[in-house]
Amino acid sequence: SETRVKVVKNKVAPPFKKTEFDILYGEGISFEGELIEVGVSMGIVDKAGAWYSYEGQRIGQGKDNVRKYLKENMAMASDIESKIRAKLLPEAPPENLEKESAAELAEA
Structure with missing residues (x-):
């Protein structure tokens, strides 16, 4: 069942945020x-009607059937997850490259 949650008080983030998720x-x-x-929402999974x-x-067809399908096909679920993570969390450049480029700029 889809549950709607409203955070009223929070010490580490802004209060009064709302979200929905399935329990x-x-x-x-x-x-x-x-x-x-x-x-x-990110355009990775397409939805046409149901x-x-x-x-x-x-x-x-339907969210419940897709949820069951993804449980049975973990490879597809992990592929979707990795694409979501790639879009939300772009990789930071390696620290070595930053140090090398800073050293090159200092030499120039």
Whole structure:
């Protein structure tokens, strides 16, 4: 079931933030459900009506069926997760390159 949460008081972040996520009985917060939601919002997973597809392959009709499919096909779930992480968390340049370029600038 989709749960809507509002944080009223928080010591480490701004208060009064709202979010929604799926909580499944006996399982907790649905990781696959979040992959679907974030993937759709970022354009990684396509949604046409009730159908979801990934890289041109239909993976299910309805969020519950797609969640089950991703649980059974962990390779696809990890691929979607890695693409989401690549978009949200771009890789920082290695520290060695920064030091070398700073040294080159100092020499010039």
